[in-house]
Amino acid sequence: xxxxxxxxxxxxxxxxxAGYSADELRSILRAMAEETLPQQRQAFLxxxxxxxxxxxxxxxxxxxxDLLSDIDDFVEELDAAIESADPDDYRDDYYNxxxxxxxxxxPYEELIAPLTVLFERIGAAFDHGNFSLxxxxxxxxxxxxxxxxxxxxxxxxxxxxxxxxxxxxxxYLRTVYETTSLARRPKALLDLIQSAPLxxxxxxxxxxxxxxxxxxxxxxxxxxxxWITFLGKQSGADVDEWLREAxxxxxxxxxxxxxxxxxxxKRPRAYLDWFTALEKEGKRREILIETxxxxxxxxxxxxxxxxxxxxxxxxxxxxxxSQALREGRWExxxxxxxxxxxxxxxxxxxxxxxQRLMSDATSHLKNYLAHPPRRDNAWSFEIGDDVExxxxxxxxxxxxxxxxxxxxxxxxxxxxxxxxLGWSNRENAQGLAVPFFLILLSGKTLGELPPSxxxxxxxxxxxxxxxxxxxxxxxxxxxxxxxxYKEKIPSISLSNGEQNDLMTWCLETAMKRMTAIVxxxxxxxxxxxxxVIAACAETLRLRGADEQAETxxxxxxxxxxxxxxxxxxxxxxxxxxxSKRR
Numbered sequence: 001x002x003x004x005x006x007x008x009x010x011x012x013x014x015x016x017x018a019g020y021s022a023d024e025l026r027s028i029l030r031a032m033a034e035e036t037l038p039q040q041r042q043a044f045l046x047x048x049x050x051x052x053x054x055x056x057x058x059x060x061x062x063x064x065x066d067l068l069s070d071i072d073d074f075v076e077e078l079d080a081a082i083e084s085a086d087p088d089d090y091r092d093d094y095y096n097x098x099x100x101x102x103x104x105x106x107p108y109e110e111l112i113a114p115l116t117v118l119f120e121r122i123g124a125a126f127d128h129g130n131f132s133l134x135x136x137x138x139x140x141x142x143x144x145x146x147x148x149x150x151x152x153x154x155x156x157x158x159x160x161x162x163x164x165x166x167x168x169x170x171x172y173l174r175t176v177y178e179t180t181s182l183a184r185r186p187k188a189l190l191d192l193i194q195s196a197p198l199x200x201x202x203x204x205x206x207x208x209x210x211x212x213x214x215x216x217x218x219x220x221x222x223x224x225x226x227w228i229t230f231l232g233k234q235s236g237a238d239v240d241e242w243l244r245e246a247x248x249x250x251x252x253x254x255x256x257x258x259x260x261x262x263x264x265x266k267r268p269r270a271y272l273d274w275f276t277a278l279e280k281e282g283k284r285r286e287i288l289i290e291t292x293x294x295x296x297x298x299x300x301x302x303x304x305x306x307x308x309x310x311x312x313x314x315x316x317x318x319x320x321x322s323q324a325l326r327e328g329r330w331e332x333x334x335x336x337x338x339x340x341x342x343x344x345x346x347x348x349x350x351x352x353x354x355q356r357l358m359s360d361a362t363s364h365l366k367n368y369l370a371h372p373p374r375r376d377n378a379w380s381f382e383i384g385d386d387v388e389x390x391x392x393x394x395x396x397x398x399x400x401x402x403x404x405x406x407x408x409x410x411x412x413x414x415x416x417x418x419x420x421l422g423w424s425n426r427e428n429a430q431g432l433a434v435p436f437f438l439i440l441l442s443g444k445t446l447g448e449l450p451p452s453x454x455x456x457x458x459x460x461x462x463x464x465x466x467x468x469x470x471x472x473x474x475x476x477x478x479x480x481x482x483x484x485y486k487e488k489i490p491s492i493s494l495s496n497g498e499q500n501d502l503m504t505w506c507l508e509t510a511m512k513r514m515t516a517i518v519x520x521x522x523x524x525x526x527x528x529x530x531x532v533i534a535a536c537a538e539t540l541r542l543r544g545a546d547e548q549a550e551t552x553x554x555x556x557x558x559x560x561x562x563x564x565x566x567x568x569x570x571x572x573x574x575x576x577x578x579s580k581r582r
Contacts, residue, residue, distance in 0.1 A: 165201050248277070303389055436460070
């Protein structure tokens with residue numbers, strides 16, 4: 001269930017209450033009372049008091065007068081535990097007592113409960129408007145969570161299952177806002193957000209301090225004006241994100257448009273924020289126009305152009321602007337020539353135009369790999385995406401591109417110089433090339449492949465794509481690639497001489513791989529060695545060369561007669577083929 005902010009919670013609750021009559025509210029309270037457990041009834045009755053009386057009781061219960069001294073006592077207890085931790089005994093204590101629980105805080109386990117209570121008391125002080133006390137208390141407690149022993153252990157917010165880390169950090173930030181003068185707020189907030197204790201977890205946003213209270217943000221308009229001016233003089237990916245957020249919150253879509261137009265070259269993500277806002281407003285025609293302008297403005301080498309082009313393509317698809325869609329797909333592929341974008345490009349044109357477009361795209365990919373861009377935008381990963389980082393592509397993408405254009409000669413050239421081992425490395429093109437060639441030689445479609453050849457093909461796809469079926473997006477790409485091959489393979493024709501040469505190469509490559517695996521006793525890969533030999537035998541039979549297929553299997557068994565584990569794998573692979581033939 002999606003988490004709702006405190007502000008939204010109060011607003012929705014007040015709206016609901018306002019819509020009920022007094023009798024309806026009584027019925028709601030009675031229903032809640034009926035659901036109350038016997039041991040909680042007294043507490044339930046204690047809550048049925050006017051707000052001021054409840055606040056007075058809460059003031060006493062949370063012990064605001066003693067909060068700071070209680071925190072000091074806790075810090076002393078924590079430091080004493082850290083100081084008394086014996087380096088010689090700690091290792092044994094940890095591995096013996098806490099090794100079964102990877103989330104354990106070891107000898108500091110007993111401090112979790114009192115620390116949780118302290119954070120709850122500070123939260124209560126915050127909720128009752130005592131921001132000065134809450135700020136000082138949070139400062140002390142957050143600093144305490146930085147205390148560590150020689151093994152880097154202590155107690156942090158992450159160790160407190162009953163404390164909401166995000167809301168606690170937001171409350172602390174809000175106390176600084178509430179207790180700092182308007183002129184000094186920007187620097188005070190930035191210093192705190194960038195401090196070590198608050199950098200843990202997802203990046204805080206100014207909207208977090210808006211949503212953490214049902215009360216309006218004091219001096220909101222004036223603050224945002226000063227905040228934007230202040231951030232404009234700072235640098236860094238996080239600062240850029242906070243500035244764009246401030247513009248969005250205070251000025252809306254028009255403000256984002258102005259920011260993109262005036263500072264888009266310096267802050268290219270402003271374009272993405274603007275286009276996202278326009279999408280929410282359904283302004284697709286405006287997106288189509290402005291994304292095209294943005295692509296004319298931004299450097300042709302910036303990877304973020306692909307994300308801009310994605311917005312263009314989304315709008316073009318809705319507007320049924322096929323030419324704009326093709327241009328957008330090409331722009332995205334130019335800066336990020338990944339396999340998924342190659343397929344996007346392929347799908348943007350009619351079947352008659354695919355061959356030429358794919359050939360052009362393959363040439364670009366080859367040039368991209370020959371002159372790879374510098375990866376000097378690694379900081380973009382700090383904010384949870386890679387839109388400003390160059391694409392990570394290699395021989396696997398190039399092998400697929402060649403295959404899907406029917407250029408098997410280039411696939412062969414890529415694979416010919418690779419090693420017989422290392423097919424699990426997606427840069428080794430042999431793992432894809434061998435099953436691809438065997439499929440071409442078999443004369444079968446992907447839906448008709450015999451078991452070992454099918455297994456070899458699936459392994460080749462999984463490795464070359466870097467996918468093993470654990471992610472939905474990975475499965476989607478695998479299905480798209482398979483669909484493209486199903487369309488392309490029937491159109492690839494080979495002369496008799498080419499077929500014989502390819503079959504010879506596949507057999508030699510398979511034998512080298514099998515020998516390298518079995519001779520060096522890579523037992524974990526015996527099944528792979530068996531499957532590649534069995535797949536070659538299956539292909540020979542489909543080509544009417546039954547005798548040669550039997551010779552391949554016999555020579556394999558005779559070469560390693562004492563390697564029973566391998567021979568068992570080979571029997572399994574060949575028996576499955578026999579069963580299917582029957």
